[in-house]
Amino acid sequence: DARQPKYKRVMLKISGEALMGDGSYGLNPPTVARIAQEVKSVHDMGVEICMVIGGGNIFRGLAGSAQGMERTTADYMGMLATVMNALAMQSALEELGVYTRVISAIPMDQVCEPYIRRRAVRHLEKKRVCIFAAGTGNPYFTTDTAATLRANEMACEAIFKGTKVDGVYDKDPKKFDDAKRYDVVSYDEALAKRLGVMDASAIALARDNNMPIIVFSLDEPGGFKGILAGQGTYTTVK
Numbered sequence: 001d002a003r004q005p006k007y008k009r010v011m012l013k014i015s016g017e018a019l020m021g022d023g024s025y026g027l028n029p030p031t032v033a034r035i036a037q038e039v040k041s042v043h044d045m046g047v048e049i050c051m052v053i054g055g056g057n058i059f060r061g062l063a064g065s066a067q068g069m070e071r072t073t074a075d076y077m078g079m080l081a082t083v084m085n086a087l088a089m090q091s092a093l094e095e096l097g098v099y100t101r102v103i104s105a106i107p108m109d110q111v112c113e114p115y116i117r118r119r120a121v122r123h124l125e126k127k128r129v130c131i132f133a134a135g136t137g138n139p140y141f142t143t144d145t146a147a148t149l150r151a152n153e154m155a156c157e158a159i160f161k162g163t164k165v166d167g168v169y170d171k172d173p174k175k176f177d178d179a180k181r182y183d184v185v186s187y188d189e190a191l192a193k194r195l196g197v198m199d200a201s202a203i204a205l206a207r208d209n210n211m212p213i214i215v216f217s218l219d220e221p222g223g224f225k226g227i228l229a230g231q232g233t234y235t236t237v238k
């Protein structure tokens, strides 16, 4: 059946910046609502969904340490930023009637659940969207690595990385007219050519566990649903 989704359980990774809309900082509620609608339309297909949202729209550890802050402290601030984004996404999804859990790598019981792997798996089986917050819980990592780690732990079939462009290009397609999009690219080529799919630790972790990364545009309305049905343009890193 062509209408059957190809996937049963997936990880959706978006950067914090995806929630800014046209702004340059923080959260743009209509943008959060639009992305929540994308997630709902895939959830409606019966796909089990994990999400990781970055924190770059609020705070990045590297930026803090460049201004003289201690790196680990700055990274904890970055991780806390991802919790705020996760709560905003939770609110937008529940507004649409989708049940969710925010699950944090750093326990903060009054705010959200702590990460307990078996419990998270159970939530997915019960069709709750699991939003994994606070990254890996460790400084010096990124939310791309967190997404890859949780995708492995949750036995997702693939990581869907929603970006501003419809895949991975050999150079920046917003700057160069002759930039070429890859349909498929190997982990090793993505690493060797520093194609900017994800950071190197995340790509290596995906490679070592044969976890495909599908890079697609989140700006296309209905894009996420189409990609899950195998339509539209995207790049598979595998």
Ligand code: UDP
Pocket: 014, 015, 016, 017, 053, 054, 055, 056, 057, 059, 060, 061, 062, 074, 075, 076, 077, 078, 079, 081, 082, 134, 135, 136, 137, 138, 139, 140, 141, 142, 143, 144, 145, 146
């Ligand atoms: N971070 C961290 N450990 C993690 C995940 C994130 O220390 O496991 C911190 C890090 O400082 C990072 C910030 O949280 O800069 C925000 O995450 P990220 O830069 O991945 O967000 P994105 O670029 O996806 O918005």
